Structure formats: C-alpha cells, structure tokens
Amino acid sequence: MGFLMDGLEAEDYDRTYNDRELLRRILSYFRPKFGAMLVVAAMIVLGSLGQAAVPLVVSWGVDAVQDGTIGDAAWLLSGALLLAGALGWVFNFFRQWFSARVTGDVVLHLREDAFDAVLQRDLSFYDETPSGRIVSRVTSDTDDFATVSTLTMDLVSQVLMVGFVTVLLFLRSVELALLTLLVVPVVMGLALLFRRLARATTRRAQRSLSRVNANLQETMGGIAVAKSFRQERQVHDEFLPINRQSYQVTLRQGFVFSAIFPVLFLVAGLATVALVQLGGTAVLDGRLSAGDWYLFLQGVALFWFPLTSIAAFWSQFQQGLSAAERVFALIDAPLRVVQTGAEPVGRLAGRIEFQGVTFGYDPASPVLRDFDLRIESGETVALVGHTGAGKSTLSKLITRFYEFQEGRLLVDGRDIRGLDLGDYRRQIGAVPQAPFLFSGTVADNIRYPRPDATDDEVRAAAEAVGGGDWIDALPQGLATDVGEHGRALSMGQRQLVALARLLVQDPAIVVLDEATASVDPLTEAQIQEGLDVVLADRTSIVIAHRLSTIEHVDRIIVLDHGRIVEEGDHLTLLARGGRYCQVYNTYFRHQSPHYRAGSGFVPLGSS
Numbered sequence: 001m002g003f004l005m006d007g008l009e010a011e012d013y014d015r016t017y018n019d020r021e022l023l024r025r026i027l028s029y030f031r032p033k034f035g036a037m038l039v040v041a042a043m044i045v046l047g048s049l050g051q052a053a054v055p056l057v058v059s060w061g062v063d064a065v066q067d068g069t070i071g072d073a074a075w076l077l078s079g080a081l082l083l084a085g086a087l088g089w090v091f092n093f094f095r096q097w098f099s100a101r102v103t104g105d106v107v108l109h110l111r112e113d114a115f116d117a118v119l120q121r122d123l124s125f126y127d128e129t130p131s132g133r134i135v136s137r138v139t140s141d142t143d144d145f146a147t148v149s150t151l152t153m154d155l156v157s158q159v160l161m162v163g164f165v166t167v168l169l170f171l172r173s174v175e176l177a178l179l180t181l182l183v184v185p186v187v188m189g190l191a192l193l194f195r196r197l198a199r200a201t202t203r204r205a206q207r208s209l210s211r212v213n214a215n216l217q218e219t220m221g222g223i224a225v226a227k228s229f230r231q232e233r234q235v236h237d238e239f240l241p242i243n244r245q246s247y248q249v250t251l252r253q254g255f256v257f258s259a260i261f262p263v264l265f266l267v268a269g270l271a272t273v274a275l276v277q278l279g280g281t282a283v284l285d286g287r288l289s290a291g292d293w294y295l296f297l298q299g300v301a302l303f304w305f306p307l308t309s310i311a312a313f314w315s316q317f318q319q320g321l322s323a324a325e326r327v328f329a330l331i332d333a334p335l336r337v338v339q340t341g342a343e344p345v346g347r348l349a350g351r352i353e354f355q356g357v358t359f360g361y362d363p364a365s366p367v368l369r370d371f372d373l374r375i376e377s378g379e380t381v382a383l384v385g386h387t388g389a390g391k392s393t394l395s396k397l398i399t400r401f402y403e404f405q406e407g408r409l410l411v412d413g414r415d416i417r418g419l420d421l422g423d424y425r426r427q428i429g430a431v432p433q434a435p436f437l438f439s440g441t442v443a444d445n446i447r448y449p450r451p452d453a454t455d456d457e458v459r460a461a462a463e464a465v466g467g468g469d470w471i472d473a474l475p476q477g478l479a480t481d482v483g484e485h486g487r488a489l490s491m492g493q494r495q496l497v498a499l500a501r502l503l504v505q506d507p508a509i510v511v512l513d514e515a516t517a518s519v520d521p522l523t524e525a526q527i528q529e530g531l532d533v534v535l536a537d538r539t540s541i542v543i544a545h546r547l548s549t550i551e552h553v554d555r556i557i558v559l560d561h562g563r564i565v566e567e568g569d570h571l572t573l574l575a576r577g578g579r580y581c582q583v584y585n586t587y588f589r590h591q592s593p594h595y596r597a598g599s600g601f602v603p604l605g606s607s
C-alpha cells in the first residue's frame with residue numbers, strides 16, 4: 001500500500017470543494033450554452049419517447065395476434081414501428097450533435113481558463129510544481145471533465161426513459177410494476193456505496209498519471225545531460241516504479257469499477273427471474289395478456305439497462321468531478337505575490353531600496369533576515385558570493401517573482417507592492433543564465449518584448465550589441481531559425497540575442513544572471529561590448545560570474561548566508577584582503593589572462 005501511495009499526495013494548492021460548490025461552478029460553464037442545451041433536452045425527451053414506443057407497439061401486435069385481430073393492423077403496426085425507430089434515430093442524432101457542441105465549447109473555455117490561470121501563477125508555483133503535473137491538469141483533467149458533461153446528458157435521457165417505462169408498466173399491472181421497482185433501492189444503495197470507493201481510487205489514478213507525465217517531462221528536458229553522463233539506465237530505473245505505480249493504481253481502479261457491474265446484473269437477473277415466473281403464471285391465469293407480459297419483459301430490459309448504467313455512471317461521474325475539482329483548484333490557487341495597489345509606473349529612474357526585508361522560500365527558515373540595501377539609479381552592482389548566498393533570491397524579489405514576508409522594497413521611493421505589476425515588470429529586464437529563446441527566427445526573438453517593433457528597430461538593436469558582427473555569422477542573418485529553445489544557436493549567440501532583446505524592451509532596471517558557460521574569446525568580447533551598451537544608463541544588478549564584469553561595475557556586493565559581508569569596488573576590496581578575496585580566489589582568479597595554475601592567489605587578511 002505504501003508503494004501505491006508514494007508521490008500521490010495532493011499538491012499544495014489542491015482543495016476539496018463541496019458538491020454544491022462544485023456543481024455551481026460547473027453550471028457556470030454551461031449557462032452560456034443554455035439554448036443548445038434546450039435543444040438537447042427536447043431531443044432527449046423525444047428520443048426517449050421514441051425508444052419507449054417500440055416495445056409498446058410490439059406488445060399491441062402480440063395482443064392482436066393472441067386475439068386473432070392482427071389482420072390489416074399488421075401493416076399499420078409495422079409502419080408505426082418503422083416510424084418510431086426512424087424518429088428515435090433522428091432525435092438521437094441531433095441530441096449527440098448538439099451535446100458534442102456543448103461539451104466541446106465548455107471544455108474549450110475551461111481549458112482557456114486553466115491556461116490563463118497557469119500564466120498568472122507566480123514563479124514560486126513553477127519552482128514547486130513539476131510542469132508535467134500542470135500539463136496533465138490542463139489536458140487530461142479537462143478531458144475527463146468533458147466526459148461528465150456527455151454522461152450527464154446520457155443520464156438525463158436514461159432517467160426520462162426509465163420514467164416513461166415505469167408509467168407504462170404501472171398502467172399494465174400495478175402488482176408487477178411494484179415488484180420491479182422493489183429492486184431499485186437495492187441497486188441505488190449499491191451504487192452510492194460504490195461512489196465513495198470510486199472517487200478515491202480515481203483521484204489516485206489521476207495523480208499517478210500526472211506523476212508519469214511529470215517524470216517524462218523532466219526526462220525530456222534533461223535528456224542531453226542524462227545522455228552525456230550516460231545515465232539512461234538511472235533515468236529508466238526512476239521511470240519504472242512510477243510507471244508501475246500508475247499501472248497498479250489504474251488496475252485497482254479497474255478492479256473497483258468492474259466489480260460493480262456483475263453485482264448489479266445479478267440483482268437485475270434475480271428480478272427478471274421473478275417477473276418471468278409471476279408474469280407467466282398471470283398470463284396462464286388470464287390475469288395478464290401475452291402482450292402485456294411481453295411489454296413487461298421488454299420493459300425490464302429497457303428499465304434495467306439505464307438503471308445499471310446510472311449506477312456505473314457514478315464512477316465516471318466521480319472521475320469527471322474530481323478532474324473538475326483539480327482544474328478548479330488550479331484556477332483558484334491563490335497568488336502569493338499580492339499587490340496592495342495598482343499605481344501606474346511610467347518610466348522609472350531605477351533607485352532600489354531594501355528596507356528590513358525578511359524572506360524565506362519557506363517562511364519558517366528565512367534566506368534574508370532584516371536585509372537592507374540601497375542601489376542608486378543608473379548604478380551597476382555586481383552580486384557575488386558562494387553558491388546559496390542569496391544572489392538569485394535578491395533578483396527574484398526585485399523582479400517581484402516572489403513575495404517577501406517582512407520589510408519594504410522601494411523603487412524610486414515607492415513601495416513595490418503598491419505599483420501596477422504589469423507596468424512595473426515592463427520596466428524590468430531580466431536575463432537568466434541560459435536565455436530562453438522561443439521557436440521562430442532570431443528577429444522574432446529580439447522583437448519578443450515589443451511585437452510592434454519595426455524591422456529597422458530590431459536590426460538596430462541587434463547591431464548595437466557587440467557591433468553586430470555576430471549577425472553575419474548566422475546562416476540567414478536575423479532570419480535564421482533558432483530551433484526549439486534556441487538549440488540551433490550557440491550559447492554565446494543566444495546570449496547576444498537576449499541582450500538585443502533587452503535593448504528592444506528598453507527597461508529602466510536590468511537584472512542579469514551572467515552565464516557561467518564559457519564562450520570563445522571573440523563572442524566573449526562581443527558579449528562584453530553588448531553588456532556595456534545594454535547596461536549603460538540603467539540600474540543594473542548583475543549576478544556576476546565573469547572577471548571582466550566585476551572589474552568594471554560601480555559596486556560589488558559580497559553576500560554570505562543572506563547578509564552583505566562586504567561592499568566596494570574591485571580594487572578596493574582586493575586590497576582589503578577580506579571576504580571578497582576569498583570569493584575572487586575561488587571564482588574569478590583563473591579568468592585573468594595572466595593566470596597560471598597555482599599562481600595569482602590574492603592574500604587574505606592583508607588589510
């Protein structure tokens with residue numbers, strides 16, 4: 001059991017809706033389709049009448065044969081049968097057609113809402129939730145929800161049909177009709193019992209599938225790394241238990257679902273036996289006509305099929321409901337980054353102040369405690385420090401990707417929480433270590449922040465970075481296709497595209513995580529020139545990994561365990577021989593053109 005449940009816990013943002021709330025929510029998606037649903041309802045009523053009419057007409061025929069009055073009526077009855085069957089088919093066709101439209105439209109909107117919700121999430125959400133699980137909610141869960149709507153329409157049609165057949169049976173023999181109905185509570189009781197079980201196993205099956213998706217997604221994302229370290233075996237071994245778990249959970253779900261039908265058919269079979277016995281005796285006694293008896297036996301079949309499928313329907317209905325619940329939980333997941341206002345931002349000067357900021361990814365263990373820092377407008381600041389010191393954390397707070405717990409973060413003297421977030425983010429240019437390029441051409445990617453930028457503006461931005469020589473090295477210049485995630489370009493070229501993209505955006509503040517991957521000296525020089533252009537006249541916070549950067553910035557801030565332990569310019573800090581020197585010796589010294597192994601250590605404690 002332990003293995004079966006591993007990793008199938010709910011996500012943090014999952015919640016349980018009560019049935020009423022869930023229904024209200026689902027109906028809100030169906031309300032705009034009211035007209036089409038009326039057509040479906042009318043078709044359901046007419047179709048069910050048509051279906052119920054067939055055994056009725058046959059029973060008249062049987063009675064007429066028994067009385068010997070069939071004669072010319074045979075043609076009439078055959079015609080009526082044909083008509084009932086044909087009309088039943090036509091009504092059913094329109095019902096299916098319209099209900100497919102309704103379901104399609106509802107799923108379309110639900111999926112759009114889920115996708116919009118995904119786009120709204122804070123970055124913390126993506127850090128915490130494997131992307132495969134999110135994909136699974138937007139795709140397979142919305143599909144499962146679609147089955148609920150199709151099933152609901154089937155259910156309504158079947159309930160109506162049961163209603164018509166019940167009335168018919170009562171009209172023919174109250175005694176036999178009551179006998180038939182006696183079994184209804186037994187079937188319904190079983191169905192309700194089953195409902196609880198089905199919902200739990202279904203939820204587990206959905207979670208296990210999204211676990212498989214998440215694993216696949218991660219494997220695909222990191223396949224190059226896995227291959228280069230020859231870790232295919234390990235990747236395979238990781239996938240096996242997850243896939244097996246999904247198999248086991250689905251098997252268990254299948255077992256639960258398949259258990260219900262034999263039980264229900266057994267109950268139905270017993271009822272039929274009783275009807276054959278009692279009805280047959282009644283016909284022999286002359287209390288019931290042969291036609292009525294036929295109608296009863298047909299009626300039971302017509303009656304039982306919907307009843308058993310209504311019972312089985314609960315399982316799928318539950319599956320759809322828990323899928324809907326999962327999608328709504330995604331849509332309703334509260335944002336962590338919450339603005340207290342939406343003041344228009346305009347062009348920022350770019351002065352940034354952290355005042356007593358406390359922040360922890362887990363609030364119980366803060367990464368920054370009572371943190372103060374002031375960065376002047378137009379200043380270029382390099383953040384350095386050992387891994388885990390808090391450099392990226394600072395940049396995530398400035399970009400407002402994460403919510404801090406205490407203190408204030410001011411931009412141009414204004415509380416960052418009171419600003420219009422969209423406006424603010426337009427003023428921030430964030431460049432990650434490995435710039436992400438979207439499929440399309442180089443020009444498309446440079447134009448990304450401002451789709452209305454003209455070709456000339458795009459070219460000017462590209463040429464401003466590193467003198468533009470890099471464009472000539474691309475096979476089709478700016479029209480070169482970058483491939484998926486920019487794989488057709490070298491790392492250095494991707495960085496140059498990212499810098500040109502930043503120029504098109506023209507932000508007031510740049511937050512740049514320098515690439516650690518080394519590039520050839522020519523590209524390195526082009527990137528350096530590009531940086532000079534891009535960072536000029538903007539406030540820049542650079543998570544520095546290159547010697548040429550730290551040598552030229554206005555101020556270096558040395559971080560350790562979320563605290564500033566030293567600050568100043570490169571030469572002053574080197575001369576001081578303190579914490580900066582440790583960091584320099586570890587990360588930057590070897591980048592010096594004069595570096596030789598074992599040489600060039602800056603002595604510590606010389607101040």
Ligand SMILES: Nc1ncnc2c1ncn2[C@@H]1O[C@H](COP(=O)(O)OP(=O)(O)OP(=O)(O)O)[C@@H](O)[C@H]1O
Pocket residue numbers: 127361362367385386387388389390391392393394
């Ligand atoms: N998404 C996250 N969830 C939980 N903890 C995190 C998360 N990101 C970072 N941390 C933790 O916060 C601390 C600071 O991390 P941060 O990424 O800011 O360091 P850094 O100085 O940028 O390191 P590096 O140079 O390795 O990127 C570390 O202890 C890290 O483990």
